[in-house]
Amino acid sequence: MEAFTTHTGRAVPLRRSNVDTDQIIPAHWLKKVTRDGFEDGLFEAWRKDEKFILNQPERKGATVLVAGPDFGTGSSREHAVWALQNYGFKTVISSRFADIFRGNSLKNGLLTVVLEQKIVDALQELAEKDPQAEITVDLEAREVRAEGITASFELDENSRWRLLNGLDDISITLQNEEDIAIYEAKRPSYKPRTLEV
Amino acid sequence: MGRTLAEKVWDDHVVRRAEGEPDLLFIDLHLLHEVTSPQAFDGLRKSGRPVRRLDLTIATEDHNTPTLDIDKPIADPVSRVQLETLRKNAAEFGVRLHSLGDVEQGVVHVVGPQLGLTQPGMTVVCGDSHTSTHGAFGGLAFGIGTSQVEHVLATQTLPLVRPKTMAITVDGELPDGVTAKDLILAIIARIGTGGGQGYVLEYRGSAIEKLSMEARMTICNMSIEAGARAGMIAPDQTTFDYLEGRVHAPKGEDWDAAVAYWKTLKSDEDAEFDAEVVIKADELSPFVTWGTNPGQGAPLSADVPDPASYEDASERHAAEKALEYMGLEAGQPLRSIKVDTVFVGSCTNGRIEDLRAAAELVKGRKVADGVRMLVVPGSARVGLQAVSEGLDVVFKEAGAEWRHAGCSMCLGMNPDQLAPGERSASTSNRNFEGRQGKGGRTHLVSPQVAAATAVLGHLASPADLSDAPVAAGV
Ligand code: SF4
Numbered sequence: 001m002e003a004f005t006t007h008t009g010r011a012v013p014l015r016r017s018n019v020d021t022d023q024i025i026p027a028h029w030l031k032k033v034t035r036d037g038f039e040d041g042l043f044e045a046w047r048k049d050e051k052f053i054l055n056q057p058e059r060k061g062a063t064v065l066v067a068g069p070d071f072g073t074g075s076s077r078e079h080a081v082w083a084l085q086n087y088g089f090k091t092v093i094s095s096r097f098a099d100i101f102r103g104n105s106l107k108n109g110l111l112t113v114v115l116e117q118k119i120v121d122a123l124q125e126l127a128e129k130d131p132q133a134e135i136t137v138d139l140e141a142r143e144v145r146a147e148g149i150t151a152s153f154e155l156d157e158n159s160r161w162r163l164l165n166g167l168d169d170i171s172i173t174l175q176n177e178e179d180i181a182i183y184e185a186k187r188p189s190y191k192p193r194t195l196e197v
Numbered sequence: 198m199g200r201t202l203a204e205k206v207w208d209d210h211v212v213r214r215a216e217g218e219p220d221l222l223f224i225d226l227h228l229l230h231e232v233t234s235p236q237a238f239d240g241l242r243k244s245g246r247p248v249r250r251l252d253l254t255i256a257t258e259d260h261n262t263p264t265l266d267i268d269k270p271i272a273d274p275v276s277r278v279q280l281e282t283l284r285k286n287a288a289e290f291g292v293r294l295h296s297l298g299d300v301e302q303g304v305v306h307v308v309g310p311q312l313g314l315t316q317p318g319m320t321v322v323c324g325d326s327h328t329s330t331h332g333a334f335g336g337l338a339f340g341i342g343t344s345q346v347e348h349v350l351a352t353q354t355l356p357l358v359r360p361k362t363m364a365i366t367v368d369g370e371l372p373d374g375v376t377a378k379d380l381i382l383a384i385i386a387r388i389g390t391g392g393g394q395g396y397v398l399e400y401r402g403s404a405i406e407k408l409s410m411e412a413r414m415t416i417c418n419m420s421i422e423a424g425a426r427a428g429m430i431a432p433d434q435t436t437f438d439y440l441e442g443r444v445h446a447p448k449g450e451d452w453d454a455a456v457a458y459w460k461t462l463k464s465d466e467d468a469e470f471d472a473e474v475v476i477k478a479d480e481l482s483p484f485v486t487w488g489t490n491p492g493q494g495a496p497l498s499a500d501v502p503d504p505a506s507y508e509d510a511s512e513r514h515a516a517e518k519a520l521e522y523m524g525l526e527a528g529q530p531l532r533s534i535k536v537d538t539v540f541v542g543s544c545t546n547g548r549i550e551d552l553r554a555a556a557e558l559v560k561g562r563k564v565a566d567g568v569r570m571l572v573v574p575g576s577a578r579v580g581l582q583a584v585s586e587g588l589d590v591v592f593k594e595a596g597a598e599w600r601h602a603g604c605s606m607c608l609g610m611n612p613d614q615l616a617p618g619e620r621s622a623s624t625s626n627r628n629f630e631g632r633q634g635k636g637g638r639t640h641l642v643s644p645q646v647a648a649a650t651a652v653l654g655h656l657a658s659p660a661d662l663s664d665a666p667v668a669a670g671v
Binding site for chain 1: 212213221223225226235236239240243244246249250251252253254255275278279282293313314316319343344347348351352353354356445446447451452454455458
């Protein structure tokens with residue numbers, strides 16, 4: 001997965017609370033057999049309304065989603081994270097995330113940042129007033145910065161280390177490749193194999 | 198202090214253990230099917246990783262495959278894409294695949310044991326919760342998610358936190374006509390659908406030791422329905438006899454070495470379990486479900502329970518909702534429930550022994566008017582074996598439909614489904630709302646109860662059949 005150190009980008013303020021994963025990516029998209037190509041399904045129902053914020057031309061290319069509280073509730077589908085990433089979001093800011101969604105996002109390298117509601121409000125106001133305003137999410141300093149706003153955030157050390165180094169579960173395991181090879185070398189010969197070798 | 202069977206198998210597979218980290222466990226066998234593997238292969242492709250151990254990996258098609266006209270193109274586009282994707286991925290990465298039409302094709306949990314690939318003391322995983330089936334051979338076998346499927350493909354290991362252990366001791370002897378399915382349904386009704394959460398279940402005791410491998414698989418299969426990710430049974434002579442001579446079973450000196458190791462695989466006398474449940478086999482009778490989860494079951498001789506009789510408010514509410522969905526009245530005798538469909542099959546009860554048991558009861562009898570009976574072997578091999586014994590003819594003569602192997606009506610991902618409001622007696626493992634088709638109503642039963650129900654048209658036990666005449670001349 002891609003490493004996350006510091007990211008600066010324009011924002012999309014999403015003033016809705018309790019956005020569940022079915023709204024992020026509706027169930028009929030789950031029949032797909034790949035991990036990409038979900039961008040058109042992101043917030044599909046809302047995007048049919050041309051006034052929806054993601055449809056505004058000035059929001060094109062924005063990479064920071066500033067969401068309302070309780071983002072990502074509902075079903076555990078990892079597709080919700082893939083859809084946000086496929087669309088181009090690098091980070092989501094909210095005052096509260098659903099647990100499973102947060103776990104899935106950090107596993108996939110989408111940084112979910114928890115800030116106090118009043119700071120989230122301030123970031124949304126800024127982005128609404130000035131669509132060109134940039135927000136910086138600095139994982140090294142654990143800080144979010146924008147014009148007139150500096151706020152620190154928390155993230156457990158293990159998740160932070162993994163994101164900073166771009167390590168997914170598989171790369172972490174493969175760092176111990178030698179242990180696997182040693183184990184394999186001493187497996188008894190009577191263990192079955194699916195291919196004749 | 199001694200160790201439990203689960204602990205022994207676990208310890209034998211630790212690749213790396215470090216303070217504050219989950220253990221890294223080696224996986225001996227990875228089974229794949231079309232539903233949960235596509236994104237895992239896509240992940241490998243994106244990161245440029247190969248499958249680490251093709252020789253410990255095997256795939257089959259089961260969930261989406263039709264059971265009729267298998268030589269024709271698959272009609273449902275979604276099912277077709279999932280199957281085609283598996284075929285492409287298997288070809289690209291070099292994974293052994295048994296496709297529809299292949300003699301080794303079938304439900305993934307029937308195929309592994311029948312090839313002799315599932316053996317005692319192994320770690321077995323698959324992106325499917327009923328992987329617990331393979332624990333019947335005395336290994337650790339559990340379902341995993343798609344990210345974990347990718348992890349195993351890439352590394353042949355999984356980082357895991359050690360589960361707790363629960364002993365389920367079944368003493369005594371199962372009465373005549375009472376099967377492994379009745380036993381596991383009774384166990385789930387007793388400990389609840391969440392009772393096994395966080396545990397590996399070890400089934401043991403004299404009643405378990407007397408069971409065949411098929412019956413043991415039925416029991417372990419449904420461990421997940423009690424909330425446990427895995428269930429296991431210590432290997433014994435029954436296990437060795439089942440394995441000897443199978444295609445992938447060890448041969449010659451390897452066989453001797455393997456058996457010597459397998460014999461060490463039992464919980465030590467002084468091993469301590471985190472929990473223990475004791476069941477008396479002699480007190481059991483045929484068991485069926487009346488509700489919409491596998492824990493909502495009762496002896497066939499009982500009545501549909503009255504929700505008001507539950508002290509726990511959430512259980513009472515669940516029972517009320519279940520009766521409404523199932524279209525049942527409190528107090529109605531379970532035997533009075535009429536069915537439209539009988540399904541014999543699935544990874545719970547789609548093995549040869551199950552088909553024999555059902556065939557024996559329908560032989561010379563007729564499926565009741567207005568009832569359709571579907572018999573779906575768990576694998577193509579089971580189907581062939583049944584045909585060689587003439588079971589297909591027995592079923593067809595009774596008026597049942599004899600189909601090709603697959604998951605079929607167990608979950609209705611293929612065209613075999615219940616219509617809204619239709620009711621089935623099913624030998625599968627889940628009676629959730631809509632599991633067998635939108636609005637469909639499912640009663641979980643043993644193959645014997647399924648057969649008796651098909652003949653009489655209402656939920657019934659084999660003993661009830663004594664009044665139903667066998668056609669003359671048979
Ligand atoms: S038969 Fe049913 S439970 Fe078994 S693998 Fe297929 S769908 Fe799952």
